[in-house]
Amino acid sequence: MERARARKPRIKEERVTSAHGAGGKASQTLTEALFLEELRNPHLEKLEDGAELTLGDSRLALTTDSFVVSPLFFPGGDIGELAVNGTVNDLAVSGARPLYLSAGFIIEEGFPVSELRRVVRSMSQAAERAGVRVVTGDTKVVQKGRADGCYINTTGVGVRETVHELGIDTVRPGDAVLVSGPVGDHGVTVMLERGELDIDADLESDTAPLHDMVAGLLAATPGVRAMRDATRGGVATILNEVATAANVSVVVEEGEVPVRTEVRGASELLGIDPLYVACEGRMVAVVDGESVDTALAALREHPDGAEAAVIGRIGEDPPGLVMLNTAFGGTRIVDLLVGDPLPRIC
């Protein structure tokens, strides 16, 4: 079984749709057929979440993310905390120590100053927790109806000090796939807060900085191949990226994936697999087969990793595909997300 990867991606739509921002198939096509096509350079070509830059004797990482989550405040966090943790995590999983952030605000006229203060205070607390500083910023205001409260871009600079050569293209058959905790809490929490599902559940966003857990994992074993934080598109999207980049298969055991009962229930109502639901404080790590126990122990040693689990393994066939062994004994393909079932969750 082979997938036609050689064909140059083409954007079929004439207009940008919600799916182009969802992290799945349409996002990938937009990135490759438009952004990469027009801006092509060796840094961008890697299509990693961040770029690695060499400056003098330093190896820097640079990563950017805009946050448009709705609502701005939700159980367990808010857009400010998300904006700090999201960028901290992109740096951390690339193997960089997060150091500095910029913050760009686009604010809708009429937005309460008290809410803005609450958001910025939350950023400040998140920055302190993650050991980073917000060192520069910008504020733009647009008319009512030209934004939605406030949007935040954070761009992060980190320094790569590890000797680990990380990258999803280094993944090999025989490797193991781990997640650092239950998946989908963030995405479902936001959906519930919007009132789009007629259920009550005692659930909180998992938003958290991953830098500390990453440091622990890297210190414990040289067998780490790649790490990713599972945001838009969830764990399934990351595993698809791994399968494609390394030209391997990924086989996931559904029964091993930690999912809270509330998340499972809400996902069923939404008709979506929890594997596609965004987390904001969970990572996927691929480690070589011999390092599984050490890696799992290192993750579990961290308070946020107590429920870490080995959820799958890397195989040879079929290359480029993610297969799920279901709890009922079947097997199905876990493809990239089509459409945007969970808009604006980050």
Add this chain to the structure above:
Amino acid sequence: MERARARKPRIKEERVTSAHGAGGKASQTLTEALFLEELRNPHLEKLEDGAELTLGDSRLALTTDSFVVSPLFFPGGDIGELAVNGTVNDLAVSGARPLYLSAGFIIEEGFPVSELRRVVRSMSQAAERAGVRVVTGDTKVVQKGRADGCYINTTGVGVRETVHELGIDTVRPGDAVLVSGPVGDHGVTVMLERGELDIDADLESDTAPLHDMVAGLLAATPGVRAMRDATRGGVATILNEVATAANVSVVVEEGEVPVRTEVRGASELLGIDPLYVACEGRMVAVVDGESVDTALAALREHPDGAEAAVIGRIGEDPPGLVMLNTAFGGTRIVDLLVGDPLPRIC
């Protein structure tokens, strides 16, 4: 004459207004009383357009800007070119060589893919002209009516190689103030393109990268105290920042300020002094008194600086104020902008 600077700024408004994004008084209060108050750290305290960071042996500059200009396309440029040049210029005038940019897009659902491509292609050309690379990016899509076509954040990393110690707080009485060309072209061009003024004028945005002209100026003379690109709030806002930071007076000769006839005419209709109108490819430089001729020659040597001029000088009294000697022989105070006469021009 003394101004009450010691009083802690306080935000009087309960809701964010257009003026909070205009670069004038309200912007300054929001920055100091909210962003700085909540996020305070030594880097942010300088309230410069960018932060200076030390990493290993390198001195880096980091700066961020979001672009929300309306319309997206205007004579002489578009939001993509603006987004590259704006951040390149913030780096350049801080004395850093611009190297890398991130690009974060917030796109309104329904935005034509062809227009997005046009914007990104324009970014690519601007990046090439400025010698920088867009190395990482992010795309978010929001529902119709939650943005306005597309907004772009660019964050830039540069390296400081100059030995010049630049900063508006180093400005001294006896220094001279220069501008690199006619002021206000960009702001008026955008206003005309919106059709908000019932006049026709053959005018183009001055959007351009300043890195080359800055390098020429710094190479020509060690007497450069400070440089700023004159964007939101125009030249007047920068001069007020200089007056306050260095506790000096700035005396501007109205007759020496280069202003195109079309810009002067449109400004009159708008009831605004061209000194407040945004440029996107002009800089203000303050140099010591002995370096005036060298500095002016260096600016004029650059194609974009052919109309550079010495527009004023730094004095002692009244400290903290910008005074304008008008063409008619009078003198008036040029204060910080109140309100937002030119919304969304960058």
